[in-house]
Amino acid sequence: MGKKKRTKSVAVQSVSKPxxxxxxxxxxxxxxxxxxxxxxxxxxxxxxxxxxxxRWLLQGAAPYVQAGNVSHGYAxxxxxxxxxxxxxxxxxxxxxxxERGKIPDSNQHWPRLRYHRHFMLSEQLAAxxxxxxxxxxxxxFEIVWQQDYMRWERQRNDFQKRxxxxxRHLLNISGANEVEMHLMRHHLxxxxxxxxxxxxxxxDLLETGEIITVRTGSPP
Amino acid sequence: xxxxxxxxxxxxxxVVDGWDQFWFTAIDPATLASIRFFTGLLLLYTHLIxxxxxxxxxxxxxxxxxxxxxxxxxxxGGANHYFWSHFLSIHSTSFLWMAHGFAILVxxxxxxxxxxxxxxVLAFLLxxxxxxxxxxxxxGLDQINVMLTMYLVIGPCGARFSVDAWxxxxxxxxxxxVHKMRDSVSANIAIxxxxxHMCIIYFFAGARKMLGGSWWDGSAMWxxxxxxxxxxxxxxPLATWPMLLAFLTHITVLFELFYCVLIWNRLTRPVxxxxxxxxxxxxxxxxxxxxxxLAMLIGNLAFIPPSLLLALRLRPQPAALPQSRGG
Numbered sequence: 346m347g348k349k350k351r352t353k354s355v356a357v358q359s360v361s362k363p364x365x366x367x368x369x370x371x372x373x374x375x376x377x378x379x380x381x382x383x384x385x386x387x388x389x390x391x392x393x394x395x396x397x398x399x400r401w402l403l404q405g406a407a408p409y410v411q412a413g414n415v416s417h418g419y420a421x422x423x424x425x426x427x428x429x430x431x432x433x434x435x436x437x438x439x440x441x442x443x444e445r446g447k448i449p450d451s452n453q454h455w456p457r458l459r460y461h462r463h464f465m466l467s468e469q470l471a472a473x474x475x476x477x478x479x480x481x482x483x484x485x486f487e488i489v490w491q492q493d494y495m496r497w498e499r500q501r502n503d504f505q506k507r508x509x510x511x512x513r514h515l516l517n518i519s520g521a522n523e524v525e526m527h528l529m530r531h532h533l534x535x536x537x538x539x540x541x542x543x544x545x546x547x548x549d550l551l552e553t554g555e556i557i558t559v560r561t562g563s564p565p
Numbered sequence: 566x567x568x569x570x571x572x573x574x575x576x577x578x579x580v581v582d583g584w585d586q587f588w589f590t591a592i593d594p595a596t597l598a599s600i601r602f603f604t605g606l607l608l609l610y611t612h613l614i615x616x617x618x619x620x621x622x623x624x625x626x627x628x629x630x631x632x633x634x635x636x637x638x639x640x641x642g643g644a645n646h647y648f649w650s651h652f653l654s655i656h657s658t659s660f661l662w663m664a665h666g667f668a669i670l671v672x673x674x675x676x677x678x679x680x681x682x683x684x685x686v687l688a689f690l691l692x693x694x695x696x697x698x699x700x701x702x703x704x705g706l707d708q709i710n711v712m713l714t715m716y717l718v719i720g721p722c723g724a725r726f727s728v729d730a731w732x733x734x735x736x737x738x739x740x741x742x743v744h745k746m747r748d749s750v751s752a753n754i755a756i757x758x759x760x761x762h763m764c765i766i767y768f769f770a771g772a773r774k775m776l777g778g779s780w781w782d783g784s785a786m787w788x789x790x791x792x793x794x795x796x797x798x799x800x801x802p803l804a805t806w807p808m809l810l811a812f813l814t815h816i817t818v819l820f821e822l823f824y825c826v827l828i829w830n831r832l833t834r835p836v837x838x839x840x841x842x843x844x845x846x847x848x849x850x851x852x853x854x855x856x857x858x859l860a861m862l863i864g865n866l867a868f869i870p871p872s873l874l875l876a877l878r879l880r881p882q883p884a885a886l887p888q889s890r891g892g
Binding site: 364365370373374377380381384385388389392393407408410411412413414417418419420421422423424425426427428429430431449456457458459460461462463464465466469470503506507510511513514517518531533534536539540545546 | 584585588589610611614615617618621622626627628629630633636637640641642646647648649693696697699701702703704705706708711715750754758761762765766769770772773774776777778779780785787788789791792793794795796797801804805807853854855856
């Protein structure tokens with residue numbers, strides 16, 4: 346009995362391992378330094394306009410950063426918390442029937458994590474949406490405008506592809522022939538508007554940003 | 566000149582000693598094991614929720630089609646990119662469910678601490694693979710999940726509070742050998758990496774907020790709680806307390822920017838940890854991101870010393886424990 350007790354009390358005791366050898370410590374230290382430089386450089390490269398040094402440091406680290414999913418910007422509610430975005434859609438079937446839905450839908454997408462996944466679909470599509478940059482009247486700004494326009498065109502292409510992918514998925518799961526998606530921006534109330542009796546649920550706070558129509562067999 | 570050289574040498578020796586002590590001190594794996602348990606549970610929950618829309622997010626005809634995902638990867642990393650996901654090799658729904666079932670089993674094993682090192686490696690690979698495939702539906706939770714899982718691979722995360730530990734103890738019962746729970750250098754390295762990574766996350770979260778005007782004028786908290794899509798608890802009546810909202814806005818930025826400094830000081834650490842708990846519970850309950858809030862709190866666990874966690878165990882210890890270092 347007494348022996349058993351003694352064994353138990355020793356079993357939880359902690360003893361330190363001998364300190365690792367110098368070679369081991371140097372090798373591990375180098376690996377740690379490389380890892381930490383990458384972990385710091387990835388968000389530093391993402392903050393607009395992005396550190397040149399961080400981008401240079403990351404040049405050879407693509408295999409590690411991409412394969413290990415180390416690249417994150419940690420921009421939580423930054424730079425400013427903005428309006429929310431939802432997608433309202435109408436499915437049109439061959440027999441003339443229509444069905445409406447929205448992404449995210451708190452009644453359908455439950456529990457909350459599931460709702461948030463769908464909310465991110467509409468938010469990340471909205472992040473690609475931007476108005477076409479207006480052409481300047483002054484020809485001196487033409488070159489700057491052209492660069493801006495090319496960037497917008499690439500982003501517009503990404504937006505269109507993603508929206509089409511969403512649309513094709515909706516057609517796929519519903520069997521509909523056509524889907525019309527409205528990307529809506531849900532504007533935020535000011536404290537003054539709230540005090541004046543308005544509600545965040547007011548329909549006029551929703552502004553249609555873009556209408557995308559996808560049909561069965563349409564190109565991706 | 567000789568005096569200066571000696572001073573420099575002495576300083577360099579102090580730096581090397583400090584570095585060695587910081588990284589290569591053996592500690593009890595209790596903190597890492599606690600992180601394993603909670604991360605495993607969170608991963609299990611996160612991936613069980615994916616089950617509700619498995620084909621929609623991971624099937625080839627999902628919200629983000631396989632073709633679009635490939636194009637996105639090429640746009641981000643060029644033609645020879647290193648993004649990957651095992652889901653792109655799965656083309657039938659039954660295989661998709663089998664792969665998902667295997668992942669759920671791995672996350673359950675990680676939480677329970679069964680074959681811990683193997684399940685930690687598999688959990689990390691699976692978490693990355695899910696993240697890569699589910700591009701378009703990710704948020705902060707996924708970033709923290711992958712960070713925590715990556716570091717669990719490094720240390721003996723199943724040395725305590727696990728099926729592995731229970732099994733080892735059971736195997737040794739009745740044998741003459743006396744088992745000693747060994748402190749571990751790799752447990753310390755894993756914990757240090759989580760600690761530093763948490764500092765980096767908070768710092769950049771704060772730094773990126775400094776680019777926005779609303780975090781300076783104090784209106785950001787209002788903009789966050791007024792967002793109807795985020796709301797789980799309606800805090801808009803706080804509109805009548807603009808100074809409180811401004812105070813909370815500034816505290817958030819200050820906390821995030823200075824976490825990386827104040828968390829290392831013994832006197833300020835409890836205050837910083839308490840602020841983290843309050844902030845993340847607030848985000849969890851009011852802004853509908855309970856999982857993200859919990860993930861950040863699990864990361865903060867890295868700053869709780871093993872001795873405290875062992876003292877908090879429900880089962881009373883038969884003898885006084887020697888103080889474990891680290892944390």
